[in-house]
Structures are given as C-alpha cells and as structure tokens.
Amino acid sequence: MPEWHRHLPVPDTGPPQHPVIRFESVSTTYPGQSRPALSDVSVDVEKGEFVFLVGASGSGKSTFLRLVLREARPNQGRVYVAGKEINRLASWKVPALRRKIGTVFQDFRLLPNKTVSENVAFALQVIGKPRSHINKVVPETLEMVGLEGKGDRMPDELSGGEQQRVAIARAFVNRPQILIADEPTGNLDPNTSVGIMKLLDRINRTGTTVLMATHDAGIVDQMRKRVIELDDGRVVRDQSRGVYGFQN
Amino acid sequence: MQLRYVFSETGTGLRRNVSMTVALVVTIFVSLTLVGMGLLLNAQAQKAEQYWGSKLQITVFLCNQNSRTPHCTSGEVTEPQKAAIKQVLDTHPEVASYQFQTKDQAFATWKRVYISKDKSEQEIYSTVTPADMQESYWVKLKDPNQYRGVESALSGMDGVTAVRDLREVLKPIYFWMTVLKWGAIAIAAFLLVAAILQVGNTIRLAAFARRKEIGIMRLVGASNLYISLPFLMETLVAALIGVGLAAGTLAVFMYVVIYGRLRPGSHIVEWVDWHDALLSVGGIALLGVLLTLIPTLVMTRKYLRV
Numbered sequence: 001m002p003e004w005h006r007h008l009p010v011p012d013t014g015p016p017q018h019p020v021i022r023f024e025s026v027s028t029t030y031p032g033q034s035r036p037a038l039s040d041v042s043v044d045v046e047k048g049e050f051v052f053l054v055g056a057s058g059s060g061k062s063t064f065l066r067l068v069l070r071e072a073r074p075n076q077g078r079v080y081v082a083g084k085e086i087n088r089l090a091s092w093k094v095p096a097l098r099r100k101i102g103t104v105f106q107d108f109r110l111l112p113n114k115t116v117s118e119n120v121a122f123a124l125q126v127i128g129k130p131r132s133h134i135n136k137v138v139p140e141t142l143e144m145v146g147l148e149g150k151g152d153r154m155p156d157e158l159s160g161g162e163q164q165r166v167a168i169a170r171a172f173v174n175r176p177q178i179l180i181a182d183e184p185t186g187n188l189d190p191n192t193s194v195g196i197m198k199l200l201d202r203i204n205r206t207g208t209t210v211l212m213a214t215h216d217a218g219i220v221d222q223m224r225k226r227v228i229e230l231d232d233g234r235v236v237r238d239q240s241r242g243v244y245g246f247q248n
Numbered sequence: 249m250q251l252r253y254v255f256s257e258t259g260t261g262l263r264r265n266v267s268m269t270v271a272l273v274v275t276i277f278v279s280l281t282l283v284g285m286g287l288l289l290n291a292q293a294q295k296a297e298q299y300w301g302s303k304l305q306i307t308v309f310l311c312n313q314n315s316r317t318p319h320c321t322s323g324e325v326t327e328p329q330k331a332a333i334k335q336v337l338d339t340h341p342e343v344a345s346y347q348f349q350t351k352d353q354a355f356a357t358w359k360r361v362y363i364s365k366d367k368s369e370q371e372i373y374s375t376v377t378p379a380d381m382q383e384s385y386w387v388k389l390k391d392p393n394q395y396r397g398v399e400s401a402l403s404g405m406d407g408v409t410a411v412r413d414l415r416e417v418l419k420p421i422y423f424w425m426t427v428l429k430w431g432a433i434a435i436a437a438f439l440l441v442a443a444i445l446q447v448g449n450t451i452r453l454a455a456f457a458r459r460k461e462i463g464i465m466r467l468v469g470a471s472n473l474y475i476s477l478p479f480l481m482e483t484l485v486a487a488l489i490g491v492g493l494a495a496g497t498l499a500v501f502m503y504v505v506i507y508g509r510l511r512p513g514s515h516i517v518e519w520v521d522w523h524d525a526l527l528s529v530g531g532i533a534l535l536g537v538l539l540t541l542i543p544t545l546v547m548t549r550k551y552l553r554v
Contacts, residue, residue, distance in 0.1 A: 069467070092471075094469075095466075095469040095470060095471045095472070096469065097469070098466070098467060098468065098469035099468065099469035100469075102468075109460065109463065122464065123464070123468040125253050126253065126465045126470035126474055127468060127469055127470055127471075127474075128471075128474070170464075170468075174468070
C-alpha cells in the first residue's frame with residue numbers, strides 16, 4: 001500500500017446494510033398448477049420500511065408473504081429474510097427465523113378460550129420465555145396497542161378493531177424485525193381501519209419493517225408509503241410513495 | 249422451556265379425547281398382556297427343556313448309594329464304570345453330543361422345584377442331601393428316531409440305573425406350548441397393529457382439535473419439539489397406563505396361578521418365577537413405549553407439518 005494512502009480519512013459507514021427482505025428473480029409454481037404464482041420477482045425491502053403489497057386476488061400477494069414466512073419455498077431464484085436464504089435454511093432453524101417475524105391476519109386468529117392477556121402471552125410461552133419477562137412485557141404491549149385494562153376480557157367480548165389490536169399485540173410482543181400484515185383491515189369498518197393503520201405506523205416508527213398486503217385503496221392512498229403492485233405473479237409497479245391505483 | 253404449558257395441554261388433550269384414549273389404553277393393555285403371556289410361555293418352555301431335556305435328548309441316570317436296580321449291585325457308580333459309559337457315548341455313531349450333570353447340579357434343580365414355602369414340606373425335604381441325587385448324562389441324538397440303539401447300548405451297562413426317554417411324552421407338551429406361544433404372539437401382533445392405527449387416529453383428532461393453537465405456535469416460532477410434545481405425552485401416558493395394566497395382570501397371573509396353584513401342587517417341572525415375570529414385564533414396557541412413540545413421531549410430522 002502506498003504511504004500516502006494511510007493518511008487518507010476512511011469514511012465510517014458502519015456495518016454494511018443488507019435489505020431485511022430480498023427477492024432475487026424468484027419464481028414459484030404450486031404443485032399441479034401450470035401458471036406460476038410468482039414469476040421472476042426481484043424486490044428489496046430495507047430495514048424500517050413500510051411497504052404495501054397490492055394487487056387483485058390471485059396476483060401473488062399471499063405467495064409473497066408465505067415465502068417470507070418460509071411457509072413456501074421458491075422453485076427458482078433466492079429469497080433472503082433477515083439475512084438468511086430461506087431455501088438453504090434447515091427446517092429445524094425455521095422457528096428461529098419466525099421469531100423475528102410477527103404476523104397479523106384478516107381473521108385475527110385469536111384463541112377463543114384464552115383471555116386477551118393469555119392470547120398475547122401465548123406467543124411468548126411457546127417459545128420458552130421466562131414468566132417474569134412475560135409478566136412485564138404483555139401489559140406493556142397491551143398498553144401500547146391501546147388495550148390497557150382489557151387484559152382479562154375474552155376475545156368475543158371485544159369489537160373487531162379491538163380483536164385486531166390483540167392480534168397485533170401478539171405479533172409485536174416479541175419485538176420482531178418484520179411485521180407481516182395480511183389484509184389486517186379487511187374485516188373492519190373505515191374508522192376502525194384508520195386506528196389500526198395508526199398503530200401499524202407507530203410500530204413501524206420503532207424500526208420494525210412492516211409488509212402489508214391490502215385491497216384497501218383509501219388506506220394506501222392516505223399513507224403514501226412504498227407500494228409494490230403484483231399482477232399475475234409479476235411486479236408491475238414499485239413506487240416509493242405510491243397510491244393504490246396506478247399513477248404516472 | 250415452559251413445561252407447565254406442555255403438561256396442561258397434555259391433560260386437556262387426554263380429557264378432550266377421553267374415548268379415544270380409553271380405546272387406545274384397552275388395546276395396548278390387551279395386546280401387551282398377550283405378548284407378556286407369550287414371553288412367559290417361552291420362558292416356561294426353556295425351563296421345561298432344561299428340566300426334562302429337549303425333544304432330541306435322552307437322559308442316562310447313574311447309580312447312587314440308594315440305587316437298587318440290577319446294574320447297581322456295587323452301589324454308587326464307580327470311576328471305571330463311568331469311564332466305560334463315557335467311552336460308549338464318545339464312540340456311539342448316533343450320539344451327537346452329551347453333557348454331564350453332577351449331583352450338586354441335580355440337587356440345585358431339585359431344590360428349586362420341590363422346596364416351597366410350606367414349613368412341613370421343608371422339614372421333610374431337609375433330610376435330602378446332594379449325595380441322594382444321581383449323576384447323569386444328557387445325551388443329544390443325531391436322529392431322534394434312532395434312539396433304540398443308544399438306549400440298548402447304555403441300559404445294560406453296569407453303573408446305569410435307568411435310561412429316560414421322555415420324547416413321546418414331551419412331544420405333545422412342547423407342541424402345545426409352541427402353539428400357545430405363537431398363538432398369543434400372533435393375536436398380539438394383530439392387536440398391536442390396531443394400537444398403532446389408533447395412535448394415528450388419536451393424533452389426528454388431537455391435531456384437529458388443537459389446529460388453531462398449532463397454527464399460532466408455528467407462526468410465532470415455537471420449536472418442533474415444543475409443538476409435538478403434548479402429543480407425545482398424550483400417547484405416552486396412554487402407553488404407560490396400558491403397560492401398567494398388562495404388568496398388573498401378569499403379576500396377578502403369577503401370584504394366583506403359578507405361585508398359588510402350580511408351584512405348590514405340581515412338581516412335574518420347574519415353573520417360571522418372579523424373575524421371568526420381571527423380564528417379560530420389562531419386554532412389554534419397552535415394546536409398549538416404542539410402539540406408541542414411533543408412530544406418534546411419524547404422525548406428528550405428518551399432521552402437524554412441523
């Protein structure tokens with residue numbers, strides 16, 4: 001190395017930043033289907049981004065989410081989630097990956113025989129967190145989602161919006177890197193949906209990457225976040241501050 | 249790992265699935281009892297062979313001090329007489345092999361068969377010593393149908409008190425023992441197949457009843473072991489209850505039939521004892537646990553997609 005090189009200031013960029021989700025030319029076809037569910041999809045999602053995944057039913061949104069969760073595997077291309085290539089991930093390591101991902105569904109998927117607190121605590125119990133930790137973070141998370149004082153209620157005593165907040169609390173209680181929301185407002189009225197979106201936005205501001213599949217044009221237009229549109233398994237649009245319908 | 253959840257889920261599963269669990273317990277219980285009986289019969293057949301000789305054996309008893317038969321005129325068999333008998337056994341073309349049984353060995357067997365807990369019997373038999381026993385050769389024949397040559401060669405020799413050939417008597421006994429043993433094992437095999445299928449059904453029902461929990465557990469990253477553990481515990485509990493009932497039945501059989509009736513009343517053979525019963529209980533315990541754990545592991549992989 002020349003002598004003068006040693007005196008040059010080296011910019012400190014910190015550790016190299018990798019996208020938290022990366023799809024590299026991903027194609028996948030379900031067994032028995034002739035048409036691919038995803039076709040040559042390449043997408044990077046950086047840490048802390050809020051991304052809407054839009055498109056008609058059957059466009060490949062769910063397959064996209066299933067690949068991130070490693071519920072499905074690509075036939076071609078590579079999918080990286082939290083730095084791991086999911087196709088190379090041994091099946092016994094899948095639980096560790098899923099602990100870095102929280103998931104929320106349209107139908108809430110709460111356990112009807114458990115209270116609100118128990119539903120949230122369940123996510124920590126089954127991954128072996130100590131009870132002292134659970135007793136501390138469950139009330140904190142319930143407060144954060146706006147359900148303080150409702151921990152002892154049963155799910156069927158709550159409104160739809162409140163039930164979705166419980167589901168979000170359960171998904172977020174382990175502080176995942178990524179939160180996946182599959183049509184989280186699909187069963188809710190517009191006013192309630194706004195409340196849920198505000199909550200997801202707050203979670204996003206804590207540094208959690210949020211990936212949300214939706215049909216709700218109003219919400220997408222209002223939030224002005226990154227929009228990835230899928231059509232027939234292909235990415236037809238990737239806009240950094242997009243709206244639901246196509247805009248040039 | 250929080251085992252409290254696993255135990256409470258196991259309890260809930262067993263209660264929710266109670267009819268299925270009972271069916272599984274009963275099947276395991278009956279099949280393992282039959283397997284246990286088969287093992288005991290096997291042990292009994294081995295003991296009988298040791299005592300009577302196998303289907304191919306004849307026994308040559310030598311004179312002792314009390315013998316009064318024509319070829320025992322000199323009382324206790326002498327060393328030259330023994331050497332002559334041994335010479336015949338070594339050279340006879342029909343003899344495949346033979347074993348010598350000493351007086352002490354004979355006395356040990358006699359004690360095991362005849363001495364019971366009964367006090368008066370013990371007093372009567374206390375006067376018997378190893379010197380009252382007979383030495384013997386246990387001779388295995390090359391062809392069991394050609395025994396007469398050996399028998400006539402030996403029975404006329406000095407120092408031989410008797411040549412025992414129990415083969416005709418033993419044949420049907422050994423035959424029925426074998427039939428019973430394999431019959432028990434064959435029926436048990438069918439029942440064990442039923443037990444394995446029931447394990448599969450139990451897991452399927454339990455997985456269906458718990459599908460919501462399982463779905464959430466998978467999503468939040470619960471380990472495969474944690475998800476399958478309540479299922480494993482459920483079938484293991486059923487297996488252990490089944491093994492316990494089968495072991496209890498075998499113990500009752502040993503106590504009532506073997507120790508209560510056959511051992512005190514029938515000295516025709518050495519009967520199976522608690523040691524044999526313990527071995528067969530160990531065998532069925534191992535079988536019961538393996539036969540439920542292995543299908544459970546296979547089924548949980550299939551139905552839980554873990």
